[in-house]
Amino acid sequence: TQTVSQSDAHVTVFEGDSVELRCNYSYGGSIYLSWYIQHHGHGLQFLLKYYSGNPVVQGVNGFEAEFSKSDSSFHLRKASVHWSDSAVYFCAVSANTNTGKLTFGDGTVLTVKP
Amino acid sequence: ETAVFQTPNYHVTQVGNEVSFNCKQTLGHDTMYWYKQDSKKLLKIMFSYNNKQLIVNETVPRRFSPQSSDKAHLNLRIKSVEPEDSAVYLCASSHRDAEQFFGPGTRLTVL
Numbered sequence: 734t735q736t737v738s739q740s741d742a743h744v745t746v747f748e749g750d751s752v753e754l755r756c757n758y759s760y761g762g763s764i765y766l767s768w769y770i771q772h773h774g775h776g777l778q779f780l781l782k783y784y785s786g787n788p789v790v791q792g793v794n795g796f797e798a799e800f801s802k803s804d805s806s807f808h809l810r811k812a813s814v815h816w817s818d819s820a821v822y823f824c825a826v827s828a829n830t831n832t833g834k835l836t837f838g839d840g841t842v843l844t845v846k847p
Numbered sequence: 848e849t850a851v852f853q854t855p856n857y858h859v860t861q862v863g864n865e866v867s868f869n870c871k872q873t874l875g876h877d878t879m880y881w882y883k884q885d886s887k888k889l890l891k892i893m894f895s896y897n898n899k900q901l902i903v904n905e906t907v908p909r910r911f912s913p914q915s916s917d918k919a920h921l922n923l924r925i926k927s928v929e930p931e932d933s934a935v936y937l938c939a940s941s942h943r944d945a946e947q948f949f950g951p952g953t954r955l956t957v958l
Contacts, residue, residue: 765944767946769947771888774951776851776937776939776949776950776952777890777937777939777947777949778949779947782946821888827944831944832895832943833878833880833895833903833945833947834880834892834895834903835880835892835947836892837890837891839887840888840889840890
C-alpha cells in the first residue's frame with residue numbers, strides 16, 4: 734500500500750518569493766509521483782509527473798519538482814510566486830499497476846500575499 | 848471543446864433520497880474515475896473504469912454504484928443518501944497511468 738504525506742497544511746508567502754511544498758511517500762515498488770493544483774471551486778489540474786530519468790521535472794507555470802529516492806520525497810518548488818498561485822496543492826502517488834489509481838496527500842494550502 | 852463535464856454542479860437533497868451524477872469526457876481517454884472530496888479537502892478514489900470495465904473499486908458503501916454506458920461516460924448513483932455523503936464528487940479521465948483530467952465537480956449537500 735502506498736502512502737503520501739504532505740507535512741505542511743498551510744504555507745503563506747509574499748508575491749515574488751520562492752516556495753517549496755513538501756511531499757514524502759512510502760512504497761516498496763516502482764511508482765509514479767505527480768502534483769496537482771486545485772483553485773477554489775474548481776477541479777484539479779495536473780502540474781507535473783515523475784516516473785524515471787532526470788529527478789528534476791519541469792511543469793507548467795514555472796513549477797518544478799525533485800524526486801529523491803533516499804529521502805522518499807518529491808517536493809514542489811517555484812522560484813517566484815504570483816498571487817494567482819494561491820490554491821491547494823496535492824501530491825499523488827500511483828503504483829505501477831496499470832490501473833491509474835491515484836493516492837493523494839492531504840493537500841497544502843498555498844496563500845500568496847501581494 | 849475537449850474536457851471533462853459534470854452535471855449537476857450542485858445538488859441538495861434529503862436523507863434517504865436517490866441521486867445520480869453524470870460525467871462525460873470528450874478527450875478520447877480509455878479510463879475514468881470517481882473521487883470523493885470531503886469538507887477538509889481530502890481526496891479519496893471511489894471507482895475506476897477502463898473501457899467500460901470496473902478496474903478499481905475501493906471500500907465504499909453499497910449504496911454507491913457506478914454506471915458506464917461507454918468509455919466516454921461514467922455516472923454515479925447513490926441509492927439512499929446519508930448525511931456523511933455530503934461532499935464534492937470529482938470525475939476524472941486519463942489514458943491509464945497518464946495525467947488525469949478532472950471535471951469541476953458536483954457538490955452534494957444532504958439535509
